[in-house]
Amino acid sequence: MSTDPSPDFGSVDRLELPHHSFEAEAQQLDAADALAPHRDAFVGSDSSLIYFDGNSLGRPPRATAERLARFVTEEWGGRLIRGWDEAWMELPFVIGDRIGALALGAASGQTVIGDSTTVLLYKMLRAALDAQTARDPERVEIVVGRDDFPTDRYLVEGIAAERGARVVWIDVDTTRGVDADLLRAAVGPRTAVVLLSHVSYRSGFLADGAELTAVAHRAGALVLWDLCHSAGSVPVELDAWGADLAVGCTYKYLNGGPGSPAFAYVAARHHAALTQPVQGWMGAADVFSMGPQYRPAEGMRRFLSGTPPVLAMIAMQDTLDLLDDAGIGAVRAKSVALTEFAVRVADGILSPLGVRLASPRDAAERGGHVTLSHPAMRAVTARLWKGDVIPDYRDPHGLRIGLSPLSTSFSETLTGMRAVAEAVRAES
Numbered sequence: 001m002s003t004d005p006s007p008d009f010g011s012v013d014r015l016e017l018p019h020h021s022f023e024a025e026a027q028q029l030d031a032a033d034a035l036a037p038h039r040d041a042f043v044g045s046d047s048s049l050i051y052f053d054g055n056s057l058g059r060p061p062r063a064t065a066e067r068l069a070r071f072v073t074e075e076w077g078g079r080l081i082r083g084w085d086e087a088w089m090e091l092p093f094v095i096g097d098r099i100g101a102l103a104l105g106a107a108s109g110q111t112v113i114g115d116s117t118t119v120l121l122y123k124m125l126r127a128a129l130d131a132q133t134a135r136d137p138e139r140v141e142i143v144v145g146r147d148d149f150p151t152d153r154y155l156v157e158g159i160a161a162e163r164g165a166r167v168v169w170i171d172v173d174t175t176r177g178v179d180a181d182l183l184r185a186a187v188g189p190r191t192a193v194v195l196l197s198h199v200s201y202r203s204g205f206l207a208d209g210a211e212l213t214a215v216a217h218r219a220g221a222l223v224l225w226d227l228c229h230s231a232g233s234v235p236v237e238l239d240a241w242g243a244d245l246a247v248g249c250t251y252k253y254l255n256g257g258p259g260s261p262a263f264a265y266v267a268a269r270h271h272a273a274l275t276q277p278v279q280g281w282m283g284a285a286d287v288f289s290m291g292p293q294y295r296p297a298e299g300m301r302r303f304l305s306g307t308p309p310v311l312a313m314i315a316m317q318d319t320l321d322l323l324d325d326a327g328i329g330a331v332r333a334k335s336v337a338l339t340e341f342a343v344r345v346a347d348g349i350l351s352p353l354g355v356r357l358a359s360p361r362d363a364a365e366r367g368g369h370v371t372l373s374h375p376a377m378r379a380v381t382a383r384l385w386k387g388d389v390i391p392d393y394r395d396p397h398g399l400r401i402g403l404s405p406l407s408t409s410f411s412e413t414l415t416g417m418r419a420v421a422e423a424v425r426a427e428s
């Protein structure tokens, strides 16, 4: 069913390398792509719109429309309040465990669906800082990258002010991210917790999870991983890394829908020692006995606060089914092939126009998106959106090409990048 559109961007062809047809290459890559049939599972994959922003908001799976309708009529409408006892109370843990198994390398009982990413990051960071300073009052520093996603930086500053902690900033090359050498220079005997992005939202830089976790641990610090741009795209091995805590979005590569709630991971060895700051009844040991005082529940329940957003967490299950079928290894292999192709096309048709790659060139250091830099990219993005080619823009001068392995084809990638070239020419 998937028909890739080929609008007339022919004038850009003459910029391609001689004797090299990206068209033929895209067709060959699509023909050899074992995940290609999954593309039809997404709403809009048969339209002419080019979607390069699945790293911000994933396309909806077709099965989700039916799942949501069924939920309203059968579960919510049919079971009413009984639904809580029958299924919904456990849903945050059931879906959390599935994400843990399929995408995070996390054994069961350590992942839960909770609040928004921002709120969960706040809860985890506060819990980690408080536990560390209780253990050792000298540990009052929070380490974070100066180019991390705004919410991460703002939270760190807010928590530092609230708890009398100190922020240690890591300056980074904005076409990369925090690596082991930079982290080694920032941590020490006063470090309580390190907040790290696995895949940088700006450059797509892919951090070495095992190595960075080990660097932080050697300094006696805890690590909180922001997995927003890796969950469902890049394999994560939280248990094998020895990670402490992690939080990630579900509306990007997990296609949970606009504002779907985030997941949190806490390694089992930390459950008893961590107390999160938003003590609500859903995190209490005695939820329905409505006891006089808050006593945190055992295990991951203690990281919940209020009533779980059930409606908002059901959509992501369709992508988890697809991920179960495809396997995260195959998803990553296609993601690498897509970004490699995008880099080759950028070198062929965009670099002659003055466009610069603002992502790592080595696929082993790159997640699922490629950032391209040119002074006209803000205007280029606006022009592209009008023509139904949808990347996104990040200052300074960065156009992000987000390539969702389950819903993006190589031909779609080529057509969209040719449109980028046309728009750069028009706006330069």
Ligand SMILES: Cc1ncc(COP(=O)(O)O)c(C=O)c1O
Pocket: 116, 117, 118, 119, 149, 151, 152, 197, 201, 226, 228, 229, 249
């Ligand atoms: C890397 C990263 N961290 C945190 C967030 C914040 O997520 P939310 O707005 O769902 O709280 C985002 C959102 O895009 C993100 O990309």
